[in-house]
Amino acid sequence: xxxxxxxxxxxxxxxxxxxxxxxxxxxxxxxxxxxxxxxxxxxxxxxxxxxxxxxxxxxxxxxxxxxxxxxxxxxxxxxxxxxxxxxxxxxxxxxxxxxxxxxxxxxxxxxxxxxxxx
Numbered sequence: 001x002x003x004x005x006x007x008x009x010x011x012x013x014x015x016x017x018x019x020x021x022x023x024x025x026x027x028x029x030x031x032x033x034x035x036x037x038x039x040x041x042x043x044x045x046x047x048x049x050x051x052x053x054x055x056x057x058x059x060x061x062x063x064x065x066x067x068x069x070x071x072x073x074x075x076x077x078x079x080x081x082x083x084x085x086x087x088x089x090x091x092x093x094x095x096x097x098x099x100x101x102x103x104x105x106x107x108x109x110x111x112x113x114x115x116x117x118x
Contacts, residue, residue: 014060021051044116052114061113062094074106
């Protein structure tokens, strides 16, 4: 993996997403500051969405926008030559099975997004 799918780029993307999620802007018509939660599509919690409820499409959603999950590694021995699995393996699995609640690697991470959808 290289280019936009390098780990340092994914970490920078997570930082940018966090910064944008915390951004507010004055809305004169509403007479108040509005934020992402005020304007986002939150299909599983439309009444009172939090930032994590917003359906934001991003490759980092395969890790639920979580830096710790992106950094995980695990030892895997499943009949193939044993070795360490990491975010590369999880991403490949999720691209092929985006509706999975648990990948088949030793990481056992969900492919579902932070907001609960694919």
